[in-house]
Amino acid sequence: MSDFVKNGPNAPKGYFAAEAAGLEWLAEPKTVPVVPVLEVGKGELRLERLEEIAPSADAARAFGAQLARLHDAGAPGFGWTPGDGAWFGPLESPFDVPTVEHEDFPDFWADDRLRPLADRITRTLGADGHDTVDEAIDVIADGAFDGISGQGAEEPSRVHGDLWSGNLLWTADGATLIDPSAHGGHRLEDLAMLSLFSAPFLDEIFEGYESEHPMPGDWQQDLPAHLFFGLLAHVHLFGEAYVDQAIATAESIIARGDELGF
Template sequence: MSVVKHRRPEAPHALPMEAAGLVWLAEAESSGGTRIARARMVGDDLHVDRVIEARPTPERAEALGRSLAHLHAAGAEWHCCPPPGAPEPWEVGSSRTPLSGQVVGDGGWGEAWAATALRPVLDRSRSRFGVDDQRLLDHVIDRMAAGDFDVPQPALVRGPVARLHGDLWAGNVLWSDVDTGAVLIDPHAQGGHAETDLAMLDLFGAPHLERVFAAYDEVSPVAEGWRERLPMQQLQPLLVHTLLFGGGYARQAVAVARRLA
């Protein structure tokens, strides 16, 4: 049995990019990475195999934390790179911002993340913010681009870039009776910093989240102060939600920016 996702005319590349991301993430399973949903393109539609779900338990949460560390450790070529085979124009950071052929690979994480995943979203959502708040957000993004928030990857990630799910909120984690505790769906896979995925899990909450984090940190210790950096990593999805929905998300984004200024 499959779930069929139909092509949307306003986003013709979304499903092929999702399919490419699922394949890329699944490559990490052989080295302990989290189980990834199986899918295939049939014409313009994406057919995703159904997952037999189970209730979340502390044991499954710990298995997810361990396997997520191994998924990130699979690495990527550069910060904000798309999965191999993703169609152009590809998008990064769940921003729905097309970047035709753009590669940001020579600088650090903050430079790439600011240029591809933060500034384009802020520019599209400026009407949601007052002038002073826009200046504040611009200042914080400038700091990010300058590398002020760059830190090492978790210990298992041998290179400078981790392999990310890219949209790891709780709804994309299907708890299941598999050795990795869960099956991941609906990625926006890309290269980046592992803390981005951890922050997304934290932003909207997930069952037994502390067990997930503890198991992750035990297997692949995260740089000191990572919990304090989670709000910084949440700025991008907050800006995306501000663009889409406005309201309280704009206030949350500004509150995070004030802490980073």
Template sequence: MGVGGKVMDIQTVLSDLKLNGKVIPVVGGDVNQTYRIKTEHRAYFLKIHPNVKKGFFEAEVDGLKELSAFVRVPDTYMLGETSEGAYLLMEWIEPGKGDQRDLAAALANLHQQTAPQFGFRKDNYLGTLVQKNSFEEDWWTFFFKDRLESQISLAEETNRWNVQRQEKYLRFKERVLKSVEPKKITPRLLHGDLWSGNVFFDQQGHPVFVDPAVSYGNREQDIAMSQLFGGFRPEFLDAYQTIFPLEKGWKDRLPIYQLYYLLAHLNMFGESYGSQVDQLLENF
């Protein structure tokens, strides 16, 4: 179901695509209406979202293209919009079983890709929220401005941020900047929304990455998201550490990056995430 409960008419989208086939709803996501479309010759994956322009999905396609040279992602075929919203037609990849160690190897390969600066060539989306991506030389400048404080601004607009939270945040920011070592951090290619629902295995056991929020950043951010909501087996992180060991103290820094995702959940889903935000701000 689309955000806010509105549902787009899938028949309008299929007509726009000139596509006929059996329509099977796919469950599991919180952002888009999703369907498997089985035609005479092949199956497709269709995502539709109400009340947005096609730029919403153009950002996703751009992110998938950025990842595609290094990890397995679905092919994208067509995107467009109707009077109700936007849609994206993609390759249907039949899920299978795989080894979390192969997933770790794929992620490590992704993180080996570097850039001169933090950020990305354009803003994109984390879920339904705009993700800012201005270029910065300094990681902490980028992270606080384009990640945490952009989400705080959204929370202020919807009265989900108050004076008490702002005071906690400023103390949190001060503690972070005092605790991190003044060493150079390399901008690395990130998936950006690495929870367990955004990775799976195909029938050949290859890891598949979907729904990215791509940027070049600190790879600890991807690791932090992978550990926030569960779903990854212990051997995933063990294998990643063997292939591409994280910097000393990485476990202590994970809550810094997890705050970004908790703020985004506060903005998308409401005050049910407020207590987790408060606890993290107070306890780091």
């Protein structure tokens, strides 16, 4: 089996080392398949090449349970990262994100991830859109999504951090994680990103997850708050095509906050 080499002239210094550290940290609990790191070189990352197969409902259920066990392996704090530095986005145009460790999810999510990104895209959102996004961030900062469905606060989970469907490869060993932005976060971050662009057999992934880690009946209504960063990142990276979806998501966060008493 041949190697797969990632490189790019625009990659920030430390980018590949950080990705390697993230992959190794996700692999450490031995709960879910993760692409093996073979070597980190100057300006490149050498990985084992994966052979893809078609996804299946059974593989999706198995992955969901594995992902729950990965999350349950925990992290030192919200926002903690296993490497020096952290980035989000495609290899061609990643942007840096803070690596400050927080005890509480709202401080991490609202202040370190969402507000800085919203400020970067003020012009793209427009004045009214930015006001709506700010209001949604305030709801998150007030603690509406600290737990799940308004229940007790979550402990930091070991999350992939950019788990859209393209960063999940289906192989003979099971659904395998690639290209993380790994950090200590909220377990719903990964589940929300899987829903953002409709991962294959998403319902089965959720079923498998709940078989390992039971969830409140209405937990999926919290997902907009946890995919919000990924969606705002798409506005930042790709422009106006995602603005309407971002504003609609902000409105749903505000409405959900009202339901939860925030």
